[in-house]
Amino acid sequence: MTHNKNKLAALIFLFLCPLVSFSGDPKPLKEGEIYNPVPAIMHHIADSHEWHLWGEGKNSVSIPLPLILFCDGKLDVFFSSKFHHGKKNVKIEDREYALDHGHLIEVNNKEFVDLSITKNVASMLLSVLVLLLLFVGAARKSNKDKAPKGLLSFLEPLILFVRDDIVKPNIGHGYKKYVPYLLTLFFFILVNNLLGLIPAAANLTGNIAVTLVLSFITLIVTNLSGNKTYWEHIFNPPGVPLALMPIMIPIEIVGIFTKPFALMIRLFANISAGHIIIMSLISLIFMAQSGLGNAGAFGVAPVSVLFVLFMYFIEVLVAFLQAYIFTLLTSLFIGLATVEHH
């Protein structure tokens, strides 16, 4: 099972980034060597224990983040600045932690659980702050006697769009109890997609752990809402001969999981791919510089910047689109599980 999963992961990965090679810290380029953008891109895509802003090596500027680790039944909490950007190990009693190319390890190979506030968690908390400021702030100004003004006049149509054009038509009767969940889902994904587009920001919705949780909640909500008709379709598909039941029932059961699984992969792949493309296009400048010198860099830069700008517009569109699709499909799955008659 793990083997298969890894195979699939590798396949996805190869599809996303065919030129992958995995070197460590950037080393000075040798004569005639072309700059390899992959480590920088991977570094950007991945989660991190510190929030890197700019600069390399000694000059790098980053926000230290708290590490929360459980090891040998003990809780270790300290700031990432103690690692000095991976140059030093942190020793607490008999436990010694180290950063190996940004990856946290325990030197003595002790098992530990990492519940740190990583860059992605910090970014998520930031997005929560943004969401609360936007929507609780807007809610305080909502008034039944007046037309919406200011921020609310922008957010209200979006909220009503989600409720009346995504949730209502797909779930139908009894849609109301799902509205808070689906509204939160839509705006959580949207805000995090958009926050991810800010330079030096995290790639939260392009992280498999986040999309896993979101799609897992979809799975739970869908199956807990499933009525008699829904389960009947799975364990006693209508119109299927008895002989085919041993095939159909497993297929239906697998179908329960493939739908949210597709949601997980879709959001993760779309957002990560967007980040990878933008990073790759910027990397072209550095590749041109290492291969053709400064003239090459100046030649490539305008084209690269134009493409990046274009991609940025596409990414803003994708940010809305993916939030829309995730919410739409979740509503659709709930609707299919709660529909009364076929």
Added chain:
Amino acid sequence: MDPMALVTPAIGLVFWTSVVFILLIFILKKFAWKPILDSVDKRNKNIEDALQSAEKAKKEMENLTADNEKILAEAKAQRDLILKEAREMKESLIKDAKEKATSEAEKIMDDTREQIHNQKMKAITELKNQVADLSIEIAEKIIKSELKDKQAQKKLVVDAMQDKHLN
């Protein structure tokens, strides 16, 4: 970096995402979605009610206008009736007055005529009497003067005899 790291969910992020997202649902439900959607729904209802009452008011106005027109028409009819009656009354009054005046005038004329006749008859009688007296006087005088002559007396008797021929 290990490429598998990209597609291996980190337990920490799974934990924090679950906690944060589920808390977020409840917080936003209570402090954002419910107040916003409630006020939107209430506003929609208010607008619908306002439109309905406007429609109702419009209908009432229409009814009122119709009533007004009806009242106006009635008033006009009544006015026409009153005018007609007045006109008729005027005509009949004039007619009566004329008739009365005519009959009065005729009566006066008749009276006058009768009086004139009476006076006339009186005058004629008086005149007759005076003429008779005068005639007798004249006749006396004539006879007196005539009878002075014997011849003439005789002739008169003869003539008178002759006139009374028969009877």
